[in-house]
Amino acid sequence: MSIDKGKDIAERVPPGQKLTDGFPVLHYGDVPYYRDMSQWDFRVFGLVEEELTVPYKEFMALPRQEFRNDIHCVTTWSKLDNTWEGVAVSTIMDRVKLKPEAKFVMLHAEHGWSTNLPLEDFLKETSFFGIKHNGELLTPEHGYPVRMVVPHLYFWKSAKWLRGIEFMAKDKPGFWERNGYHMYGDPWKEQRYDWD
Numbered sequence: 131m132s133i134d135k136g137k138d139i140a141e142r143v144p145p146g147q148k149l150t151d152g153f154p155v156l157h158y159g160d161v162p163y164y165r166d167m168s169q170w171d172f173r174v175f176g177l178v179e180e181e182l183t184v185p186y187k188e189f190m191a192l193p194r195q196e197f198r199n200d201i202h203c204v205t206t207w208s209k210l211d212n213t214w215e216g217v218a219v220s221t222i223m224d225r226v227k228l229k230p231e232a233k234f235v236m237l238h239a240e241h242g243w244s245t246n247l248p249l250e251d252f253l254k255e256t257s258f259f260g261i262k263h264n265g266e267l268l269t270p271e272h273g274y275p276v277r278m279v280v281p282h283l284y285f286w287k288s289a290k291w292l293r294g295i296e297f298m299a300k301d302k303p304g305f306w307e308r309n310g311y312h313m314y315g316d317p318w319k320e321q322r323y324d325w326d
């Protein structure tokens with residue numbers, strides 16, 4: 131979770147990436163602006179014994195932790211030393227029982243946007259549901275009210291406006307993966323747009 135302070139900055143930047151101090155906004159489609167959070171819920175479904183629906187107020191009342199990480203966008207910018215407040219994946223997973231066939235996850239965002247990743251990567255202690263970035267609530271552009279954060283993969287796996295998690299037996303491409311992005315997206319292996 132914490133960044134190894136002894137590590138050289140150069141060693142923290144994956145091949146082909148450049149550092150930025152800004153926080154670029156990248157996504158497909160329109161930013162959702164919510165008027166009424168009573169319509170918002172967070173669904174956990176697919177290969178679970180019992181589906182879980184968490185309403186907005188309940189999600190916001192879940193225990194939060196601090197996270198610190200580096201993020202790497204496939205379009206070649208990296209942003210180091212982000213601090214976040216978010217809900218640990220285990221906090222949600224403690225409330226559902228997975229079926230043994232569950233091996234992959236589809237993250238579902240507003241407007242039908244999605245992205246896929248292996249269960250193991252989703253469950254990593256460094257993955258979390260982000261609510262604040264560098265001390266401030268996420269702006270609408272960056273994913274308010276909740277975004278996934280999976281810092282060890284390219285940042286497109288970090289779904290903004292997250293509304294649901296689906297557990298699956300087999301891997302299936304999400305939105306960008308259907309459009310040529312890599313199924314896994316390891317920045318250290320430069321798994322950008324092609325399958326390799």
Ligand SMILES: Nc1nc2c(c(=O)[nH]1)N[C@H]1C(S)=C(S)[C@@H](COP(=O)(O)O)O[C@H]1N2
Binds near residue numbers: 155240271289291
């Ligand atoms: N719902 C949703 N989440 C998304 C995207 C998107 O199009 N829709 N784009 C992804 C991509 S390609 C990137 S690089 C990051 C960008 O996050 P940022 O705008 O907060 O920098 O969000 C990811 N999450």
Ligand SMILES: [Mo]
Binds near residue numbers: 203205
């Ligand atoms: Mo991206």
